[in-house]
Amino acid sequence: MPVVETFNLTKNFGKITAVDKLSISINEGEIFGLLGPNGAGKTTIIKMLATLLEPTSGGAKVNGFDILTQPDKVRESIGILFQEPSSDELLTGYENIKLYAMMYGIPKVEISKRIAEALELVELTDRKNDLVKHYSGGMRRRLEIARSLIHKPKVLFLDEPTLGLDPRGRERMWDYIGRLVRELKMTVLLTTHYMEEADALANCIGIIDRGKIVVLGSPRALKKALGGDVVTIRATRPLPTEELRKLDCVKDVKQEGADTKITIEDVGENLQQLLKVAGKIESVEVRNTTLNDVFLRWTGRTMEENEGESSWFDKIVQESVEKS
DSSP: OEEEEEEEEEEEETTEEEEEEEOOEEETTOEEEEEOOTTSSHHHHHHHHTTSSOOSEEEEEETTEETTTOHHHHHHHEEEEOSSOOSOTTSBHHHHHHHHHHHTTOOHHHHHHHHHHHHHHTTOGGGTTSBGGGSOHHHHHHHHHHHHTTTOOSEEEEESTTTTOOHHHHHHHHHHHHHHHHHHOOEEEEEOSOHHHHHHHOSEEEEEETTEEEEEEOHHHHHHHTTOEEEEEEOSSOOOHHHHHTSTTEEEEEEETTEEEEEESSHHHHHHHHHHHHOSOSEEEEEOOOHHHHHHHHHSSOHHHHTTSOOHHHHHHHHHHHHO
16 A cells, blocks of 8 residues: 655746656555655655645645645654754753654653664664764764654655765664664655665665656666676687577677676576586676666666766756846
């Protein structure tokens, strides 16, 4: 059953279309990964779904509530973690969460229990009385997730949740997000610049470019659609290419100098069969199809090429401001 639905959701800023007729459906207990270049419209989508920004046209429902006519019910149903840290450095971790609990009107008799549960989930119980200014970046992100869970939301919006974290901190955050879905049956909308993060977490991925969803599907299906993984074989004698092409798992065979490049489906399952037909070889190299390859196919550039660039959206906005 869909917990988040959008219906031609559109947001214009003057003549600029930041989100263009977005229609997606996210089921209960699903992690939906929203990928796109800087300025593609990801954060704008989250702000509209969280009722922080009114759409120009179209609409959406979150947990069955309309974002335009039932904004209070929507806000009661969601937790949200934005890119920028928002915890108060002069308060302790416990005090930060308690402040949110009071804002959401949680009964006093329940506050302590809920805070304890949230802190335990993100493994910050032993640091709850420390000032947040003494927390590491990863601890702050975990605290903000705990804070966003205090009112037991049905849907969690995570906007670049591991931004700025080191690899170890990023993997720990993946574990926490996975636990939210498993233990709390929560639905998650995740935006990220990390392809491996989306691959590890998301059940379904939508790649958005210039406000439009350009492709939608599971990580496995999106990678498979590109044709498969590439196995590069070097041998002392010519390989039996015609025999290789007869294998059901082989999609393409190309000769490049001394190397034979073979595109194959499900390399983990079929590599042994391929090598058996290939016979005696000198070396073999496997390159798995990645989500970065998918991103490149649908946007014309890798995610790394977008990092550090001003977004097309920011540039156009700036030009509009200068002309006004």
